[in-house]
Amino acid sequence: MPLPESTAVAAEPRTAMGKLTRRVKLEDQMPLGQVAVLGALDRSGAMTTSELAADQRVRPQSMARAIEAELTGEERELLARGIGLVERLAAHQVPPAERTDAPSAGTAGR
Numbered sequence: 001m002p003l004p005e006s007t008a009v010a011a012e013p014r015t016a017m018g019k020l021t022r023r024v025k026l027e028d029q030m031p032l033g034q035v036a037v038l039g040a041l042d043r044s045g046a047m048t049t050s051e052l053a054a055d056q057r058v059r060p061q062s063m064a065r066a067i068e069a070e071l072t073g074e075e076r077e078l079l080a081r082g083i084g085l086v087e088r089l090a091a092h093q094v095p096p097a098e099r100t101d102a103p104s105a106g107t108a109g110r
Contacts, residue, residue: 033066 033056040055041047047055053063071079 034070 036056037052040052044051044055049064049067050060052067053060056063068076
């Protein structure tokens with residue numbers, strides 16, 4: 001049986017969290033769909049747009065439009081530059097077995 005003082009100590013954070021949760025719910029203007037997506041990202045880590053769409057049971061095109069609508073102009077510019085960089089790197093990527101700078105099995109560790 002818990003001691004009365006430990007029960008009181010445990011109740012304090014629970015009460016504070018309850019008050020905080022109620023206050024956030026009153027002041028929060030974030031749509032529930034966005035909350036659900038953020039929750040999925042928090043639980044699962046990084047996800048592609050297609051993975052998010054499957055998780056939320058929507059079409060990938062709808063998820064892509066929703067995500068793009070939330071980006072600022074600066075974020076769109078950064079994303080476009082990042083996509084361009086990834087595409088350039090992918091176009092110039094050479095498989096490890098074909099690289100001339102990669103050590104061969106006989107020379108590794110020398």
